[in-house]
């Protein structure tokens with residue numbers, strides 16, 4: 001039996017008006033207590049979200065030969081991968097768990113030729129649709145980051161000013177329906193390397209660690225699941241929690257899950273923001289250049305919370321692992 005979890009659902013409809021202060025506090029409470037919440041009336045057009053999910057589904061339904069045109073090459077994380085394919089090199093193998101589903105990874109920002117090269121050209125509307133979707137998702141990420149800062153009593157750009165020229169990446173996981181007697185485990189448990197992540201899926205399947213047990217989030221078709229990533233845990237000096245989670249199949253329906261990551265640029269240095277260290281007295285994490293963090297994310301594998309644990313400053317001094 002799957003145990004389900006009701007994470008907070010926050011209605012952003014009034015977030016530009018008189019309700020803003022109350023909603024900002026709700027967002028902060030959800031980041032502190034859960035690390036995960038859902039938003040509805042989030043400002044991203046429902047039909048755009050639907051078109052984005054459809055164009056991803058159309059991509060996954062293409063023939064393997066067609067998808068091979070954007071297969072992940074050695075030394076990269078961007079492109080298409082299927083569990084039946086041999087991962088090209090240790091680089092990607094590290095990153096995959098034992099039950100990795102078919103997936104497509106892309107980088108939308110920074111907009112560089114090496115990232116564009118890995119974008120599918122089939123379906124023909126893929127790039128224009130997802131680019132439009134990414135722009136809308138960026139707006140929602142930034143609105144939420146402002147609300148989080150305001151809810152903590154800080155200037156609304158308190159987080160965003162540490163995230164100039166952000167990166168945007170997507171990972172879309174495709175979980176086909178498998179016969180009931182086929183055991184296919186969940187994918188690798190991890191916390192996200194992002195500042196914030198927005199997840200939209202066609203049916204429920206996300207599992208989060210709550211009280212040392214895996215519980216499934218009931219996703220809403222009109223919402224986005226929002227989660228605090230490792231960078232926001234660092235910036236908030238540990239007030240916001242980047243929680244272990246994993247994707248899994250839905251036992252009755254095919255499932256598509258699209259995660260949109262909002263990331264610092266490689267040269268941004270992530271460290272607890274001063275305003276929060278003053279209140280807490282001590283920084284709980286040592287500073288790290290995001291590019292170095294992301295490299296250790298790749299080197300150590302997409303595994304548990306090893307990366308952020310290694311940055312924690314303990315009472316005994318630096319915890320270097």
Ligand SMILES: O=C(O)CCC(=O)C(=O)O
Pocket residue numbers: 171173192205206207245246247248257259
């Ligand atoms: O597939 C899912 O439901 C979760 C995806 C996820 O957590 C990720 O890609 O970071």
Ligand SMILES: [Fe+2]
Pocket residue numbers: 190191192197245259
């Ligand atoms: Fe994730």
